[in-house]
Every structure is written in structure tokens, then in C-alpha cells.
Amino acid sequence: MTAAIEAHGLIKHFGKTKALDGIDLTVETGRVLGVLGPNGAGKTTAVRILATLLRPDGGTATVTGLDVVHQAKAVRRTIGLTGQFASVDEDLTGMQNLVMIGQLLDLTTAQAKIRARELLEEFDLTEAAGRLAKTYSGGMRRRLDLSASLIGRPAVVYLDEPTTGLDPAKRDDVWDMIRVLVKQGTTILLTTQYLEEADALANEITVIDHGKIIAHDTPQGLKRQTGGQTLEVRPTSVDSLPRIRELLIKFGTREPEQPAPDLLAVPVADESALTHLVAAVAAEKISVAELSLRLPSLDEVFYSLTGQKKKDDSKEAAA
Amino acid sequence: MIRDSFILAKRTVTKMFRNPEQFVDVTLQPILMTVIFVFIFGGAIAGSTGKYVEFALPGIIVQTIMFTSLTIGVNLNTDIQKGIFDRFRSLPIARSAPLFGAVLGDIVRHSIAITVTLVFGAIIGFEFNTPWWHTGLAIVVIIAFAVSLCWVSVLIGMLARSSGAVQGLSFLIVFPLTFASSTFVPASTLPTWMQGFVSINPVTHVIESMRGLLTGNTGVAGDTLTGQLLWVIASCVVLFAVFFPLAMWAYRRKI
Numbered sequence: 001m002t003a004a005i006e007a008h009g010l011i012k013h014f015g016k017t018k019a020l021d022g023i024d025l026t027v028e029t030g031r032v033l034g035v036l037g038p039n040g041a042g043k044t045t046a047v048r049i050l051a052t053l054l055r056p057d058g059g060t061a062t063v064t065g066l067d068v069v070h071q072a073k074a075v076r077r078t079i080g081l082t083g084q085f086a087s088v089d090e091d092l093t094g095m096q097n098l099v100m101i102g103q104l105l106d107l108t109t110a111q112a113k114i115r116a117r118e119l120l121e122e123f124d125l126t127e128a129a130g131r132l133a134k135t136y137s138g139g140m141r142r143r144l145d146l147s148a149s150l151i152g153r154p155a156v157v158y159l160d161e162p163t164t165g166l167d168p169a170k171r172d173d174v175w176d177m178i179r180v181l182v183k184q185g186t187t188i189l190l191t192t193q194y195l196e197e198a199d200a201l202a203n204e205i206t207v208i209d210h211g212k213i214i215a216h217d218t219p220q221g222l223k224r225q226t227g228g229q230t231l232e233v234r235p236t237s238v239d240s241l242p243r244i245r246e247l248l249i250k251f252g253t254r255e256p257e258q259p260a261p262d263l264l265a266v267p268v269a270d271e272s273a274l275t276h277l278v279a280a281v282a283a284e285k286i287s288v289a290e291l292s293l294r295l296p297s298l299d300e301v302f303y304s305l306t307g308q309k310k311k312d313d314s315k316e317a318a319a
Numbered sequence: 320m321i322r323d324s325f326i327l328a329k330r331t332v333t334k335m336f337r338n339p340e341q342f343v344d345v346t347l348q349p350i351l352m353t354v355i356f357v358f359i360f361g362g363a364i365a366g367s368t369g370k371y372v373e374f375a376l377p378g379i380i381v382q383t384i385m386f387t388s389l390t391i392g393v394n395l396n397t398d399i400q401k402g403i404f405d406r407f408r409s410l411p412i413a414r415s416a417p418l419f420g421a422v423l424g425d426i427v428r429h430s431i432a433i434t435v436t437l438v439f440g441a442i443i444g445f446e447f448n449t450p451w452w453h454t455g456l457a458i459v460v461i462i463a464f465a466v467s468l469c470w471v472s473v474l475i476g477m478l479a480r481s482s483g484a485v486q487g488l489s490f491l492i493v494f495p496l497t498f499a500s501s502t503f504v505p506a507s508t509l510p511t512w513m514q515g516f517v518s519i520n521p522v523t524h525v526i527e528s529m530r531g532l533l534t535g536n537t538g539v540a541g542d543t544l545t546g547q548l549l550w551v552i553a554s555c556v557v558l559f560a561v562f563f564p565l566a567m568w569a570y571r572r573k574i
Contacts, residue, residue: 074411081406081409089330089334092330092334093337101410103326104323104407
């Protein structure tokens with residue numbers, strides 16, 4: 001297999017801030033790379049360079065073998081872009097937006113209309129086709145954004161935080177659409193703040209922070225590195241907490257933590273811990289209000305990768 | 320590049336028809352200005368509304384076009400903020416196509432505003448005392464001036480942080496230029512020190528050219544129609560020579 005995206009030592013400064021400090025990325029054709037990191041880590045900067053919107057200050061990058069700086073126009077023919085930026089025009093209808101982009105991609109008006117109808121159908125927007133994009137809901141907007149980036153049938157698609165701000169049901173819709181793209185053989189670079197999302201969609205995950213790569217692995221490998229899943233239990237009565245703590249010590253891989261006064265959490269090696277705990281809780285007739293198995297949050301990933309708690313970077317501009 | 324610019328110009332025009340506020344800018348607003356000035360101030364300024372409509376209508380057209388031509392900066396700034404330009408930039412089109420598309424689209428908007436104002440003027444008694452092709456030339460003159468002036472707005476739009484700031488700054492430029500001219504009152508009624516400014520204000524010469532071409536009344540500001548037209552051509556050349564390169568520099572820096 002050949003690499004659809006290849007970047008070596010990408011560097012980008014904004015004034016004194018090093019947005020990217022030597023990033024290497026490789027995505028094989030037809031694969032999905034998840035780039036995971038907090039706001040301001042450099043995810044968007046990396047995507048903007050690979051999409052020819054920014055010139056790197058150092059390093060090189062090719063997309064389908066084409067140099068993003070010297071063959072920018074050819075690169076633009078092979079890519080599609082969706083995300084925080086690269087928006088559609090809110091004052092045009094869904095249909096008008098897609099037809100305009102089709103025409104700009106050198107389709108004739110008739111071809112552009114056919115392609116637009118196809119995509120609107122595929123993304124369940126046919127009924128909203130004649131409405132201004134500003135009247136769309138958040139989920140519809142994302143679907144329109146996504147269809148706008150697919151008009152030219154790009155070989156490589158960048159999805160920059162495609163589900164940020166969507167509720168879980170809408171998020172699942174977007175995930176399904178991304179899976180369809182993968183099936184069609186599209187190479188995807190996906191940035192996200194959620195390990196869960198990268199885990200659900202990506203073949204490999206690169207974790208970046210402050211413009212540097214701090215981990216690169218398969219989702220399974222990364223979960224192993226970061227303590228896998230966490231079991232959380234909230235008993236109906238706080239009196240049961242001591243007993244639950246004892247059970248969690250038995251099934252967990254570490255000392256349980258108490259994130260809230262009535263909640264206990266422990267990292268576990270695999271899913272079977274959940275079954276064991278449910279059986280134990282049922283046998284001892286302990287009443288439980290909430291019991292869940294979840295992937296580590298971004299904070300926890302950083303905690304286990306760097307050994308230090310992540311400071312709140314969310315106010316930093318997502319440069 | 321040319322095809323892309325036309326596709327993007329169509330976007331500007333489509334948006335105008337889809338958005339009441341932008342449509343009002345080029346239809347209702349010039350009509351409203353005409354009604355206000357002709358029927359409210361006309362009697363006081365010129366003795367009768369009939370006389371005043373002859374005087375004021377060319378000025379109202381110029382003022383409308385000036386305000387319309389400065390919205391390009393606001394629109395471009397908004398497009399950049401909202402990420403629409405990033406979408407365009409990710410497409411294999413010329414970098415300047417979105418800019419030229421916006422300018423082309425604005426020419427359509429100007430033409431609508433001019434037509435609406437002239438037709439409304441004719442309805443309320445404006446008399447065209449000149450050959451028909453003079454009216455055509457008047458339209459060319461005002462659009463040429465608008466296309467030369469719009470680069471000032473493009474430059475502001477590229478440099479300012481928010482579209483609100485672009486709007487504020489543009490108004491700061493357009494207001495004195497339109498009012499300190501012979502738009503609404505003969506320059507001779509202004510204080511002497513202001514007349515100095517009015518006589519070098521390019522807007523004055525654009526208005527006088529329009530008056531000359533539409534009504535045949537030349538020489539209000541003391542120059543022949545040819546003289547006024549030469550002033551306008553010179554203004555357009557200077558505006559274009561100074562602000563087109565600056566605007567393109569700012570645009571390329573940003574895009």
C-alpha cells in the first residue's frame with residue numbers, strides 16, 4: 001500500500017507560538033488516521049497545511065504524492081475538507097451551495113445539479129434542499145458541510161472535529177456517514193478531542209499536544225497504554241460505598257478513585273470486569289443508581305501518557 | 320478564472336434576492352431617500368419638489384452606489400470569519416476568483432439600484448432632458464466610479480478584525496464624502512472653507528457629471544461637462560492605482 005498522506009517534520013509558528021513543532025504523519029491509502037489532542041494542540045494547523053490553506057514554515061508534506069506547497073492546485077483537486085472551518089454559505093440554500101461548489105470544480109451546471117441531488121439524497125437532506133442553510137439544525141449543517149466536501153469525489157478527506165457540539169444521536173449519524181466513506185475507499189484524516197470518536201472510526205491514532213506527537217498507536221494499543229476502560233459505579237446510598245470500593249479493588253487494575261462524593265471509578269483491563277461486578281453487586285443485593293464502562297477521557301489519556309494532569313487549555317485559541 | 324468569477328458573482332446576486340435586507344439596500348433604500356429628500360426637504364431647498372427632484376436625483380443615485388460599493392468589504396470580512404473563504408481556497412480555483420466574483424456581483428447590484436432610482440424618479444416627475452445615450456453614459460460613469468472605489472472597502476475589509484469595524488470605518492469615509500459635496504445642496508451655498516474641499520472631492524465631480532448627463536444642467540460647480548468627466552476619469556485612475564494594489568496585497572496576505 002502507498003501512503004495517501006505523508007508529512008515529515010512539519011513546523012508552523014504564529015508569532016512566538018509554535019503551533020507545530022516537527023510533526024510526522026503517514027496515512028495509508030484507504031485508511032483512517034485519528035489525530036487526537038486538546039484545543040490549541042495544533043490539530044487544525046496540521047489539517048490546514050495538508051489542505052494547502054497554510055504554508056508550513058518547515059518540513060514537507062505530500063497528498064497522493066503531490067506536494068502541498070508546490071503542487072497546491074493539484075492537491076486541491078484530490079481533497080475534501082469539512083470541519084470547524086471550510087463552511088458553507090448560510091445565505092444560500094443547501095442545493096445552491098452544492099451546485100456552486102460543483103461548478104467551481106468544473107462540472108457543468110447540469111452535472112453539478114445531478115451530483116448535488118445525489119449527495120442531498122445520500123445525506124438525507126433532500127427535503128431541506130430548497131431552504132437557506134442558516135435555517136438548518138446543527139446536525140443538518142454538518143451533513144451539508146460534509147456533502148459539500150464530497151462533490152468532487154475526493155480521494156482524501158479531512159474531517160476537522162466533525163462532531164464537536166453535536167448531541168450523541170447526531171454524532172452517531174455523522175459516524176455512520178464517515179463509515180460509508182471508508183467503505184468507498186476514501187482516505188480520511190480525522191481530528192477529534194474524543195478518544196471514543198477516534199476509537200470508533202480510526203485505524204490508527206496520533207496524539208498531539210503543544211505541536212508535538214506524544215503517542216502514535218492503534219486504538220487497542222493506545223487503550224492498553226492509557227489504562228483501557230474505566231468502570232464507574234454510583235450506589236443509590238453512600239453507605240454502600242465502602243463495600244463497592246472493596247469490589248472495585250478486586251476487579252480493577254489500580255486503586256479506585258472517587259471523582260464525586262457518591263461515585264467510584266477504577267480502570268479495568270477488559271470488558272469482563274463489568275460482568276463480574278454486575279454479578280457481585282446483584283449477589284450482595286447492593287442497590288446501584290449508575291454503573292458504566294467508559295473509555296478514558298482526553299484528560300486521562302494525557303495523564304497516563306505524560307504523567308501529569310492536563311491544564312485547562314480550552315481557552316487557548318484553536319489556531 | 321473568468322468562469323469561476325462569474326459563478327461566484329452569481330452567488331452575490333442570488334444572496335441579494337434571497338435576503339430581504341440586502342435587497343432593500345438597492346431597492347427600497349434609494350426610493351426612501353428620494354421620497355425623504357425630494358418631498359421633505361425639496362420645498363425648503365429648491366422652492367418646489369419638482370425643481371428639487373431634478374437636482375437631487377443624480378446625487379441620490381451616487382450616494383446609494385457609494386454606500387452599496389462599500390458593503391463589499393463587510394461581505395468579504397464576514398466570508399472570511401465564517402470560513403466560506405477557506406472552502407473556496409480548498410477548491411482548485413484562482414485565489415482571486417472570489418474577490419473578482421464579489422466585484423462582478425456588485426456591478427449587478429449597482430445596476431439594479433440605478434434602474435430602480437431612475438424609474439422611481441421618472442414616476443415622480445424627473446425629466447430626462449438629454450439624449451438617451453447620455454443616460455447610458457451616466458450609468459457607466461457611476462459604475463466605473465463604484466468599481467474604482469470598492470478597493471478601499473476591500474482593503475478595509477481585509478485589515479479590520481470584525482465586519483462591524485469594517486462597516487464603521489466605511490461609513491466614516493462615505494459620510495463626509497457624500498455630504499460635503501453637491502449631493503443635496505448647490506456647492507455655492509456652503510461656507511467658503513468647505514467649498515474648497517467640495518471642489519476637490521471626487522464625489523462632487525461624479526455628481527456634476529451625472530447631473531450634466533441626465534438633466535443637461537452643467538456647470539453648477541463651475542466646470543463644463545467634459546471638464547467634470549475628466550475629473551471623474553482622473554479620480555477613478557488615482558483611486559484604482561492606489562487602492563487596487565493595496566487591496567490585492569492585503570487580500571493575498573489573508574487568502
